[in-house]
Amino acid sequence: MKMRDTFLKPMHPEGRRFVAIFAAIAAALFLVSSILGWVGVGLTVWCYYFFRDPKRVTPIRDGLIVSPADGIVSLIEKAVPPPELGMSDQALTRVSVFMSVFNCHVNRAPAGGKISAIAYRPGKFFNASLDKASADNERNSLCIDMADGRQIAVVQIAGLVARRIVCFSAVGDVLKTGERFGLIRFGSRLDVYLPEGVQPLVSLGQTMVAGETVVADLTSDEAARSGRTD
Structure with missing residues (x-):
């Protein structure tokens, strides 16, 4: 496993529009204040992380x-x-x-x-x-x-x-x-x-x-x- 795979996980498709909304809000906040803009960036990253969909190794023994x-x-x-x-x-x-x-x-x-x-x-x-x-x-x-x-x-x-x-x-x-x-x-x-x-x-x-x-x-x-x- 590459080091980046530890931090960058696939995102479930359900999350795409939410991340897009958070990103748009963050961009708008930069027009008001750089501090607010970076807060928006942080929330966008959290939204992406919330909708992460990592691979899992499921045990397959019966029962x-x-x-x-x-x-x-x-x-x-x-x-x-x-x-x-x-x-x-x-x-x-x-x-x-x-x-x-x-x-x-x-x-x-x-x-x-x-x-x-x-x-x-x-x-x-x-x-x-x-x-x-x-x-x-x-x-x-x-x-x-x-x-x-x-x-x-x-x-x-x-x-x-x-x-x-x-x-x-x-x-x-x-x-x-x-x-x-x-x-x-x-x-x-x-x-x-x-x-x-x-x-x-x-x-x-x-x-x-x-x-x-x-x-x-x-x-x-x-x-x-x-x-x-x-």
Whole structure:
């Protein structure tokens, strides 16, 4: 890998018009003040960085569930999947990954399989790190039927700043583990509902990498993990 590749990442097409808008504002600000202009340049660079879409190396062993988002594990608890998906009303283990405005916001499939349902629901814009965001915030939910017959749900949740959930996939699409399926603009959260009996292999506060960090292993009987903060 070249040194420049460490800092210069591909940008998702969704970000092009936003970067163009920020750049135009920065140019206009230079007409007012050079200080304001450079502030605009800084914000333009941040906008480009927000919409970065780096390549990821996804583990491909059968049974692995990977993180759908970059960020921090903010919640691990039992919860019923969104009712609009038509899944069981049984409480499943939910792993929530909170994305700040500095994280990459491209979302990736936690597991491979066929999308059997997609349901959008408008809502509020509480801080996405709060527990009530799962129930009250704007969200877009996907149900994925895996090859072994089990289902997994992944939910895009808008946050305090986010106002636009984007989903590139449709019902009937077959996704590979780690494949891009959407993004959320400017701060948000992803929830993954694990199949019944599957324990998470991540801990609260752990840093996640979309498409790479293993959240759970369907073939393992390992107990849920706990972590230590040093």
